[in-house]
Amino acid sequence: MKNKSASRRQFLQQSFLAGTALITAPSLFNNTAHAEEQSTVNKQDSLKLGIAGYSFVHFNLEQSLAMMKRMDVRYLCIKDFHLPFDSSAEQIAAFHKKLADANVKGYAVGPIYTKTTQDIDKAFDYAKRVGVDLIVGIPEIKDLPYVSQKCKETNIRYAIHNHGPEDKIYPNATVIWNNIKSLDKNVGMCFDMGHNMRDGQDPLKDLLRYKDRIFDLHLKNVTSATAEGKTCELGRGVINIPAFVKGLQKIKYSGSCSLEFEKDMKDPLAGLAESVGYFRGVLSAI
Numbered sequence: 695m696k697n698k699s700a701s702r703r704q705f706l707q708q709s710f711l712a713g714t715a716l717i718t719a720p721s722l723f724n725n726t727a728h729a730e731e732q733s734t735v736n737k738q739d740s741l742k743l744g745i746a747g748y749s750f751v752h753f754n755l756e757q758s759l760a761m762m763k764r765m766d767v768r769y770l771c772i773k774d775f776h777l778p779f780d781s782s783a784e785q786i787a788a789f790h791k792k793l794a795d796a797n798v799k800g801y802a803v804g805p806i807y808t809k810t811t812q813d814i815d816k817a818f819d820y821a822k823r824v825g826v827d828l829i830v831g832i833p834e835i836k837d838l839p840y841v842s843q844k845c846k847e848t849n850i851r852y853a854i855h856n857h858g859p860e861d862k863i864y865p866n867a868t869v870i871w872n873n874i875k876s877l878d879k880n881v882g883m884c885f886d887m888g889h890n891m892r893d894g895q896d897p898l899k900d901l902l903r904y905k906d907r908i909f910d911l912h913l914k915n916v917t918s919a920t921a922e923g924k925t926c927e928l929g930r931g932v933i934n935i936p937a938f939v940k941g942l943q944k945i946k947y948s949g950s951c952s953l954e955f956e957k958d959m960k961d962p963l964a965g966l967a968e969s970v971g972y973f974r975g976v977l978s979a980i
Contacts, residue, residue, distance in 0.1 A: 741942055743973060744769030744801065746912055746954035747776060749962055755789070759796040761963050765970045769950045771830060771910070772800045779820050786824055801950055802910060804830030805855045805884070811840045818844050830855055830884040830910055835863060838873060838881070845880035853882050853909040858889030859921040866893040867900040867908075874907065882907035886954070888914035891933055892923045898934070898941050905945040912954040913973070925956040928969035936976050943980075 745767055750758035755776045777789050793800050806817045821829045828851045833841050841852050856864045864870050867890055870883045885908045887897040915931030916923035955966050
């Protein structure tokens with residue numbers, strides 16, 4: 695009798711545990727699915743995908759934001775053709791409201807070309823009034839000490855943009871670095887990886903080499919590592935984008951990765967959307 699009672703108790707205990715497992719199984723599956731979904735979301739948010747405003751040079755703000763909304767891209771580097779330098783406080787407020795309504799954040803202004811210290815003053819004043827802490831700019835070499843002084847005074851960062859072999863001042867990241875390495879830490883670069891490649895440089899090596907001074911990134915690919923190379927969809931060029939994205943993760947890059955699409959500029963949505971999809975696919979895969 696004792697053996698039968700023990701067997702019965704064991705059977706009931708096993709049945710109870712099995713029933714409990716069946717009851718809780720859906721929540722376990724849901725938790726697993728939720729964890730996988732959350733992991734994907736975290737991956738996508740780990741690098742802030744944006745658009746460089748120049749990509750929309752042929753479009754007004756409403757048209758540009760409509761394209762960003764379709765692609766679910768939420769960061770924009772502001773160009774002056776969308777928000778003029780002489781905008782009033784009311785115009786700036788209205789501009790930011792339009793961005794907020796489209797779930798977009800304007801994180802920087804530029805690129806802004808300057809020829810004098812007065813131009814630099816205007817750029818810093820513009821950034822302050824717009825409410826951003828980053829200027830993408832192209833100053834004269836002689837004015838770099840003044841840029842450094844303004845960065846110290848305002849705590850606004852200044853990122854110098856490289857433009858490839860045609861640019862006689864800042865063709866690549868190394869030239870920028872050699873001119874800023876002794877300046878205030880808030881003077882850095884907007885690293886255009888495509889133009890860097892067109893100037894015969896290695897984008898990944900330069901990303902790792904100058905990581906502490908890369909404040910912004912113009913994300914693009916090019917058709918060849920020569921002056922003749924042209925901007926193309928992100929997954930179609932000569933730059934190894936998966937390796938570059940791994941590099942961004944390795945250095946824990948915290949700035950924006952803004953697509954600057956200089957192909958089909960009067961009809962850029964298809965190429966931009968393809969590039970956005972490719973970038974997100976790479977993030978998911980690695």
